[in-house]
Amino acid sequence: MKSTFNYGTDHLTVGICLDIAAGKTKGIINSEATEMIKASWGAVKKIVHDHHPVYGINTGFGPLCDTRISEEDTSLLQSNILKSHSVGVGKPIPQEIAKLMMITKVHALAQGYSGIALSTLERIIWHIDNDIIPVVPEKGSVGASGDLAPLSHLFLPLISLGEVFEKGERLPAGQVLNKHGLKPLSLGPKEGLALINGTQFILSFAIKAVQRFDAALNRADLIGAMSLEGLMGSIRPFDERLHNIRPFKGTRMVARRLFTLLDGSEINSSHISCDRVQDPYSLRCMPQVHGASRNAWLHLKELTEIELNSVTDNPVIFNADDTISGGNFHGQPLALPLDYATTAAAEIGNIADRRCYLMSEGRYGLPKLLTHDAGLNSGLMIPQYTTAALVTENKTLCFPASADSVPTSLGQEDHVSMGSISGRKLHQVIDNIEHIQAIELLYAAQAMDFRRPLRSTPVIEACHQLVRRHVDFIQDDRVFADDINNLYKLITDGSLLKTANEAAIAHQIDLSHDEFGIY
Template sequence: MVTLTGKTLNVEEVKRVIFQKEKVEVAAESMQDVMNSHAAVEKIVQDDRTIYGINTGFGKFSDVLIDACDVKELQINLIRSHACGVGDPFPESVSRAMLLLRANALIKGFSGVRPALIEILVAFINQEVHPVIPQQGSLGASGDLAPLSHLALALVGEGEVFYQGEIYPSLKILEKKGIAPLTLEAKEGLALINGTQAMTAMGVVAYLEAENLAFKSELIAAITMEGLNGIIDAFEEEIHLARGYQQQVDTAKRMRMFLSGSKLTTRQGEIRVQDAYSIRCIPQVHGATWQALDYVKEKLEIEMNAATDNPLIFDNGNKVISGGNFHGQPIAFAMDFMKIAVAELANISERRIERLVNPQLNDLTPFLSPNPGLESGAMIMQYCAASLVSENKTLAHPASVDSIPSSANQEDHVSMGTIGSRHAHQIIRNVNKVLAIELICAMQAVEQRGVEKMAEATRAFYDKGREIVPSITKDRVFSKDIEACAEWLKHC
């Protein structure tokens, strides 16, 4: 059970909730903060104070006053009108993460919602009911308005949800589960959709996949090292301590561990004096990716515990401030950084693939073919890797350098952070396939060298990999091997 406090949620807890379906609860003191904050909103309505989003319109309509009798209708109108998302839905894992992060933000006690709203969010999580949320349509400032509106639609019984692998009308599943649809009260619609939970949820799911791939990339590179009789000296600790980057030191240490006991690696001068950069500089390049991932993780954990709606309520309602915490710039930058850093894992992997298949760069059979000429072997796998790497270069263009005004120029600078997070996820999926190709080629190369000479760690990974992709004894449809290996790498 993960206990939400609004302050302490971390990536590991999110991982357990998303992928292991761990249930959540709200800390009692946090629920008290929610009640206090809601009481402040009720008093504002009773006192007929003019507060943005409670009894005014939204965006450019912020100067339009709303009668007290219409504040509930104001909130449901907001959700319906802002549910303009288009395109394929986010993966269920992202939808689940959005529920979790929205609940965690609202229990901080700055948003003025009722406990009932928190309870339905928690019920959706614990009963594995996940809103269908289109991926496209958010500018990443004023919050993820369109995606979060689709989340809110599911809560009020007007949207669609994933349940047990199928899509249903939300109301049907609410009735099945005995959950009363939420009726929005003052500020609750705005509190639900003003926030960065779409980009942050997509970001944390992407980060978790990237973290797993970054570890796997080193193990795969170690098998490539063996397939190419790589020089182990380049990973000696002194070299990396001399530069001073801890992530580089750590990567080199893992490479030494993976290759410990291998009879397929060499020492400098035995076969060649130096390896190419894609081999020799694994700690420097992969280590730099880890530096970026550490930065991304830090920003995600701050944002997961942030109050990102507007306005925010302080001092029991005596101070209500309109600000801009919904602006996704910190996450937009982090997503763009992750895009570039993870794309590099594929860039360097593709160069290692080339060294494995190019007969001018090794002494293996050309293109690792069992019958060169008659059979092409891994020739076109390298083409596929090159295509994915090139696509990543386009996707890695920073989304955060763009902005476009909205709401009649009231909202005149936006982050595009949600686009950045989506592109990061696409890049990570492409990198996964490139690494799968490297692994397939590396396994074929070590077979030619002698798998009995492999290190213990790399041999264990090779044996598991061979359960997914059999040895290349003749040409076949390698697309199926690449997809199967990529899927395995995501979960192994």
């Protein structure tokens, strides 16, 4: 039986939002939210009837805010704004992101400050529940005044315009609505503006980034531990006493996980008395580097959850006599942490590339390029070229979009966040990290094989065995792109982390990090 979530009254988290999008949880509007929605809708109708000037209800938009709109034209004004603001370009955003946009928009509007009709929210929920997802172009939002262009495309189907995805097919929205016996909505005063004024494009990219970045950070610790074993590194730098005297949350968490992953390893025990004084930074400083990125993730998650439960349109309707034209639609509160997270994510790839290079150097008893017959075979020389290329590509993506602003709307909107670009760039960086981690996994598994017959811990060995079920030990040169793609699949489909978690549970090893969860 599905759990339920009450739009407008319950507290929404990243995890719950993703569960609604996945169909694991059903979002509903309960009686309390219904009353709040109806009261706000009634307030808007009273404003129109009393001819009290309120932005976007009976005035034009942007620089046309001083242009009065007659009572009989207030509905036409709202459908016009959806059409005129649908100016997005580029390929469609992922359907999951578009679905998250609808979920987060319903939750914001259902809090009763936006002056929207209950029937409009019910139609959006119909799209969510039936997985009929509007086509939304990826580019065109400046991240202030709301994500105007993408949200306009998202809600064109409400008035039987635009396109939708249904069962993998891209179709005209009007055709799909007709098939399901639905008529286009006639939007009332304020509804069009309420639909497109908000941060749901930026927010939905942030929601998905919180999930993907979390997985990338978990893999960084796991694959980093495998690399350390292959390089016969020390676990002493992960002693909790060291991190208790510099107690950053992320650093302590990573040190604890690395120590837990490696404690009891035969490989580690075999060189406790060696004369190596200390390891290179890419091994020794994993708690500090991975941990700093984890702190950035924590900050992004915290601010994303605040935004998830916020009202971000304009004007805000407290009652018919109390409306405020403010700036809750401005994307800066998320744009800055998204840019911060982009740099933090890029560093996870940067340090992984250094470990790949370290494993190929022929140090610490490993053969040069991790092959017995270097010369005739190039071994693992060139995969590190790919990590180097991806690391540099990520660096170029780290320029903060939020550091730029181009005035719009004839100067009325003279500072914008560009947070929509921040959100998309973060995902590009994570895409590259997934490939970098696949390559580090290739190196780490190969390096560990040169330590046989010594074994690592149950979790590390389970992950090594998973790799070897899909990628053979490298004896001679072959098309390494095939190996990288096989490991990339294990990373992106969740197999690697699932294998690690199952092994941890089976051997009663605690890898939990509840304070860092998404629910």
